[in-house]
Every structure is written in structure tokens, then in C-alpha cells.
């Protein structure tokens with residue numbers, strides 16, 4: 758029997774460094790993103806094996822539209838192919854897909870693909886893979902606050918929380934950012950309030966299950982006080 762004593766239920770990752778990984782190899786940036794997708798596959802499998810209930814990945818931020826058109830279209834193409842090619846694997850590994858962010862504003866073919874994938878994996882129970890697409894935490898908070906204001910109880914921490922895109926996922930335990938940058942870049946700002954933050958120099962395509970394990974070991978060693986003693 759595998760015993761998971763790290764205690765973490767929900768891990769989020771800012772997958773940074775694909776461009777630098779490609780540059781080091783004199784490859785085009787898209788090659789870095791392709792390698793990044795391979796890392797996603799490996800890490801999602803590992804997350805299930807390590808007993809995580811949820812993993813949230815920052816795949817495309819609302820700011821990423823500022824990148825050159827070709828790179829945006831490469832990223833969208835990779836995303837579509839990932840969803841199409843990995844649906845069977847999600848079924849085999851009992852992975853439920855969730856998408857957070859303003860994904861309904863994406864191109865109609867992407868929206869249709871996502872809807873189908875959400876539908877087909879809705880009954881899966883082992884791990885939830887939440888992909889942040891066209892996501893920005895400030896946008897999420899504005900949407901949540903508006904929805905909360907329309908409710909009888911008005912705006913409270915509880916009503917905002919109930920309208921976040923991550924509703925239904927366990928509380929965020931650990932937030933990892935790769936590639937040495939020490940910023941949250943508009944990712945899960947509310948959810949990170951009590952999360953452990955973990956920064957590593959590893960570039961995302963080089964991030965392995967052993968690196969995830971190291972982050973979880975770090976988490977397990979921390980005693981989180983939630984502001985109390």
C-alpha cells in the first residue's frame with residue numbers, strides 16, 4: 758500500500774520557463790511549449806499516484822494574448838491536441854477535467870472541445886485536473902464579487918468564495934512556480950491566501966515527478982498556522 762503522508766490535497770503550478778528551455782537548445786519557442794505539454798502529462802500521472810485530489814495548472818493567462826499571434830495560435834493548437842489525445846488517458850486514470858478562467862470566450866472550436874471533454878470526464882473521481890485558460894485572478898474575483906452582490910447575503914468572504922472558478926476543489930495547499938521567477942502573476946490570488954508557496958529554478962519542461970515530490974516534502978515539513986498559533 759502506498760501511504761501519502763505529505764497531507765496535501767490540492768497543488769497548483771505556474772508552469773514557467775518553456776521559452777528559456779527552447780532558447781538554451783537553439784529551438785523555436787513552440788518546441789519549449791511542446792516539451793511543456795509532455796511535462797504536463799507526466800506530472801498529471803504523478804499527481805494521481807501521489808494521492809493528490811486536485812492539480813491546477815496555469816496554461817494560458819488573460820495576459821498571454823499580448824504574445825505574438827503565432828505563439829498564441831501555437832499554444833491554442835497544443836491545448837486542443839492535448840485535450841483530444843489525452844481524453845482516453847483521463848478515462849483510464851480516472852481524471853476529471855475542469856477548466857477555470859474565461860474559457861467560454863475562446864474560439865468556438867476550442868469551447869466545443871472543452872465542453873465535450875468536461876462532459877466525458879465528469880464522472881471521474883481520482884484526481885481533478887483544473888486547467889486555467891484565459892484565466893486572470895483579478896477577473897475571477899470581479900466575476901465572483903458581482904455574482905455575490907446579486908445574492909441575498911451580499912458580498913462576504915463566503916459568498917465570494919462560493920463563486921470562484923475553483924469552487925468544489927479542496928482548498929489550495931501548495932503553489933509551485935518554476936523557472937526562478939518569484940511572482941504570482943495574477944494566478945489564484947484569493948486561493949493562495951493560506952497556501953504554501955514554493956519556487957524552484959527548474960524550467961517547466963525539466964520539471965519531473967521527483968521535483969513534485971520535493972515540493973510536497975517541503976510542504977509536509979511546514980507547520981501552517983492559518984494566522985493562529
Ligand code: FPP
Pocket residue numbers: 772773774775776777778790793794797814815816817821835836839888936961
Ligand atoms: C510559460 O513559459 C508557459 C506558458 C505561457 C504556457 C504554459 C503552457 C504549456 C505548458 C502547454 C500547454 C498546457 C497544457 C495544460 C496542455 P514561457 O513561454 O513564459 O517561458 P519563458 O519565460 O522562459 O519565455
